Amino acid sequence: MLLHLGFEIAYRFVQPTPMVVMLDIHGSRSGDITDCEPLSTLPSVPLRKYRDGFGNTCTRLHAPAGLLLLSAAAIVRDSGLPDRQQPDAMQVPVEALPDETLPFLLGSRYCESDTLMQYAWDRFGHVEPGWTRVQAICDHVHAAIQFGYHHADPTRGALRALEEGRGVCRDFAHAAVALCRCMNIPARYCTGYLGDIGVPPVDAPMDFSAWFEVWLDGDWYTFDARHNVPRIGRVLIARGRDAADVAISSTFGPNTLERFDIVTEETPHAALDIARDPVPVDCVA
Structure with a gap:
């Protein structure tokens, strides 16, 4: 393609x-x-x-x-393939994580994992570690936040997105990244191109998109809490701790x-x- x-x-x-x-x-x-x-x-x-x-x-x-x-x-x-799926991918213990993944366990400007720690463990502490837990986080964020371009706010972080229940793609990504970090899963914010390919077209101007990646079983995997389904045709521009990077x-x-x-x-x-x-x-x- x-x-x-x-x-x-x-x-x-x-x-x-x-x-x-x-x-x-x-x-x-x-x-x-x-x-x-x-x-x-x-x-x-x-x-x-x-x-x-x-x-x-x-x-x-x-x-x-x-x-x-x-x-x-x-x-x-x-x-032309959808995002790679590996449902049996397991969470790596913190002591066994590669050094380069450790910055993506820490809180950052838009991902306030310190203030969301109890929130995360109350909701996901009982979920099987690994892919299942990340997917549970995506399901939760997808249901908790209402998408709308008119909800854009460059000052909103993960905590406020979850409290207000509204946002744009970056807010979904920030919330999921922060909650993954609370559960000791390295997560990094991604931005790039994602068109309406393989899905019904959306009646809205095209924009850049935000998603995130997590480190499981020795590799980075793509997740998208806004769409919450594997998508086709992502093209990465940049990665970082959050949108500020x-x-x-x-x-x-x-x-x-x-x-x-x-x-x-x-x-x-x-x-x-x-x-x-x-x-x-x-x-x-």
């Missing part, structure tokens, strides 16, 4: 403003990109890429005053978001409709 992915996002700045964006497809999918238009801006400004501590590709730039348009597009080959943009000055168009769709074409040289290095950073 081939996926056409991309975006056009515009900000208006009142003055020249430093900016960091996290919009590149994750390096783990570099071998699946058949063609792309790398990240570019209008007007054109210098871009400098670097890797953060979680292995995500970030881009630094200095936005001029006025309107700045960021855009990119890619064709990505995907297996993987913000699509961090701007260091006042601005307004004026355009936000995301494309995620299946396509029969392995190349974009623009003549170009082979895939630039920037596309697979």
Whole structure:
């Protein structure tokens, strides 16, 4: 299966403003990109890429005053298979966890596992450890939070999402991540592309999506508390402890978001409709 992915996002700045964006497809999918238009801006400004501590590709730039348009597009080959299922995957004792998983046991800005500890153990302490327990957490979060784009609130964390019973995809992910960490299951927040592929289309503008991964039986597995069913065609952009680590943009000055168009769709074409040289290095950073 081939996926056409991309975006056009515009900000208006009142003055020249430093900016960091996290919009590149994750390096783990570099071998699946058949063609792309790398990240570019209008007007054109210098871009400098670097890797953060979680292995995500970030881009630094200095936005001029006025309107700045960021855009990119890619064709990505995907297996077309739903999220991998391993119902017998067992929980790994904390003392046997790899060192690199330990940061994903700790509380973070949007995942207040310390304040949710009793809440989690009261509800999931009796559930069989491992896949069954993670799925029970997903079932609970899926039922406890009502999805709605009008519920978006960048200050809401896992605790408030569960208290208020409303949110967007990031709130479902934050709540599930926090509850998994309470149960000593390493969990990390993910953001990326997820289109309406293999499911009935949703009558809403396309957006980036949030899900999470947990460490069970020596590997990371994908879960999605918002949809709560295996999905087809996820393409990762970034991973971190929570949304604060993987913000699509961090701007260091006042601005307004004026355009936000995301494309995620299946396509029969392995190349974009623009003549170009082979895939630039920037596309697979």
